[in-house]
Amino acid sequence: xxxxxxxxxxxxxxxxxxxxxxxxxxxxxxxxxxxxxxxxxxxxxxxxxxxxxxxxxxxxxxxxxxxxxxxxxxxxxxxxxxxxxxxxxxxxxxxxxxxxxxxxxxxxxxxxxxxxxxxxxxxxxxxxxxxxxxxxxxxxxxxxxxxxxxxxxxxxxxxxxxxxxxxxxxxxxxxxxxxxxxxxxxxxxxxxxxxxxxxxxxxxxxxxxxxxxxxxxxxxxxxxxxxxxxxxxxxxxxxxxxxxxxxxxxxxxxxxxxxxxxxxxxxxxxxxxxxxxxxxxxxxxxxxxxxxxxxxxxxxxxxxxxxxxxxxxxxxxxxxxxxxxxxxxxxxxxxxxxxxxxxxxxxxxxxxxxxxxxxxxxxxxxxxxxxxxxxxxxxxxxxxxxxxxxxxxxxxxxxxxxxx
Numbered sequence: 001x002x003x004x005x006x007x008x009x010x011x012x013x014x015x016x017x018x019x020x021x022x023x024x025x026x027x028x029x030x031x032x033x034x035x036x037x038x039x040x041x042x043x044x045x046x047x048x049x050x051x052x053x054x055x056x057x058x059x060x061x062x063x064x065x066x067x068x069x070x071x072x073x074x075x076x077x078x079x080x081x082x083x084x085x086x087x088x089x090x091x092x093x094x095x096x097x098x099x100x101x102x103x104x105x106x107x108x109x110x111x112x113x114x115x116x117x118x119x120x121x122x123x124x125x126x127x128x129x130x131x132x133x134x135x136x137x138x139x140x141x142x143x144x145x146x147x148x149x150x151x152x153x154x155x156x157x158x159x160x161x162x163x164x165x166x167x168x169x170x171x172x173x174x175x176x177x178x179x180x181x182x183x184x185x186x187x188x189x190x191x192x193x194x195x196x197x198x199x200x201x202x203x204x205x206x207x208x209x210x211x212x213x214x215x216x217x218x219x220x221x222x223x224x225x226x227x228x229x230x231x232x233x234x235x236x237x238x239x240x241x242x243x244x245x246x247x248x249x250x251x252x253x254x255x256x257x258x259x260x261x262x263x264x265x266x267x268x269x270x271x272x273x274x275x276x277x278x279x280x281x282x283x284x285x286x287x288x289x290x291x292x293x294x295x296x297x298x299x300x301x302x303x304x305x306x307x308x309x310x311x312x313x314x315x316x317x318x319x320x321x322x323x324x325x326x327x328x329x330x331x332x333x334x335x336x337x338x339x340x341x342x343x344x345x346x347x348x349x350x351x352x353x354x355x356x357x358x359x360x361x362x363x364x365x366x367x368x369x370x371x372x373x374x375x376x377x378x379x380x381x382x383x384x385x386x387x388x389x390x391x392x393x394x395x396x397x398x399x400x401x402x403x404x
Contacts, residue, residue, distance in 0.1 A: 032088050043096070045348065055334060068109060083157040146251040212339045227366060276315050
């Protein structure tokens with residue numbers, strides 16, 4: 001199990017080498033309309049919805065190591081198809097492969113880490129080790145963002161080929177993992193009932209809802225940063241600076257997130273669980289609101305788009321893993337991811353209908369999407385602020401000595 005702990009950060013490096021991130025929207029737009037691009041993203045998230053829970057159950061039954069190997073194979077196939085084809089139909093197939101790879105990895109990597117720590121009696125270190133691994137991943141993503149933007153200046157397909165090479169590293173690392181011991185998974189029906197019952201615990205339920213909502217909010221800047229930069233820095237004399245600028249913004253954001261993820265455990269220790277999570281949500285609200293005001297200087301704010309995830313994931317994983325049995329841990333996490341991705345898929349479909357011109361995303365259209373997203377997040381921030389205060393009062397009451 002100690003080898004798993006040493007290899008885990010390296011695995012995260014392999015899957016984080018996504019050179020295509022700064023250019024996927026622009027690459028899709030080169031062969032499809034904006035409406036089709038949004039449909040491509042909706043298809044991806046809908047596919048993840050379909051595959052999410054079965055992949056989690058697959059992980060609980062077959063094992064973490066085998067599932068991570070299968071994930072790497074699916075991701076490599078997806079990247080190869082993106083690089084080798086240039087049509088809407090083949091992009092749909094590649095999106096489905098990408099969805100399969102992401103669904104298989106979702107929750108399984110974190111479950112492998114927790115169960116490896118549990119085997120050596122070190123579960124208290126979950127937030128710290130997860131934060132360190134995420135830090136490595138964010139630094140890798142920063143470099144991949146810069147390089148991917150530069151590669152895309154010549155040919156966007158090169159960014160996908162480079163990503164395929166990175167995921168080969170993840171495949172090799174996954175084959176070196178040792179399968180942690182865990183309780184055997186139950187029948188699918190019993191597994192789902194056990195996961196549903198876990199939500200009856202008040203704290204677990206609120207944490208689960210927070211995860212679902214933040215999946216939606218964290219992905220809004222992910223989808224809209226590229227068109228935002230394209231509007232803020234229009235092409236001049238035939239030169240389009242968008243890929244390079246998006247890559248630079250992404251790289252800066254990943255480096256900031258790398259620092260935040262390393263500090264997540266200590267921030268949680270100083271402020272508490274819910275205040276830490278609320279800071280993550282508020283930060284994402286600032287980023288989403290910024291998307292409504294197109295100006296080159298405001299791209300600085302977009303460098304914070306990955307920080308909320310960097311802050312919340314180590315805190316949430318430590319809290320949720322401790323509340324869910326290892327026999328259905330991946331299934332439970334997959335259920336949360338399913339709900340979040342389904343919500344975001346529906347959001348994308350609604351967004352495709354809300355834009356005024358289906359062929360191009362204008363500044364007014366971007367502003368409408370940003371205002372709607374920021375307003376929804378503000379409502380959620382108020383709700384979870386109330387939850388945090390109630391949890392704090394409940395904790396204070398439980399610490400009071402019983403009256404004589």
